[in-house]
Amino acid sequence: AQSVTQPDIHITVSEGASLELRCNYSYGATPYLFWYVQSPGQGLQLLLKYFSGDTLVQGIKGFEAEFKRSQSSFNLRKPSVHWSDAAEYFCAVGTLKTSYDKVIFGPGTSLSVIP
């Protein structure tokens, strides 16, 4: 069955420290991969996406993610976290064969940033 896991429910980092949020997926077809961020009471904002090509993807707000097919992972990274990065982060996966409605979201990782 298709699934997305985010092993870390909650992560706390100090401002200025590096960040890595983990995402693993199980999908039969070639995946399309996304990372979204959600601030409290807000909708989801797309950080970055991977469709094909270079496996290291650059996104907005200084985020990047690396697609590793052999590990079925798409981890999100940021070299230096800012206090404004505190939010909920969702990894999502879809395929070319289906439209966006079939995108599956992970359970999310809540990020807290210590000043």
Place this chain on the structure above:
Amino acid sequence: KAGVTQTPRYLIKTRGQQVTLSCSPISGHRSVSWYQQTPGQGLQFLFEYFSETQRNKGNFPGRFSGRQFSNSRSEMNVSTLELGDSALYLCASSPGDRRNTEAFFGQGTRLTVV
């Protein structure tokens, strides 16, 4: 270019009532998807409308329904509200072209059922 607009932002209803939520997609986008977000279940797909037709549906009871108008605006209706329907309802807008699977989310409608 205006983003996805959802109205109202907050809503309080009583059990047994019905509610209608509205979503105006980005201009030119023809696909609107609806999601329910709760702390326990996370983000769950409700349904997608494209060109006034329901294209896909998630695993929700028939109390949840929707429609899309010719201008691509969409409404979602929940009848006979239950306490468990309390959630953040998110609308996502996309061009609808299956080669472009990027979607843009609204800020959501926070529904509380008491």
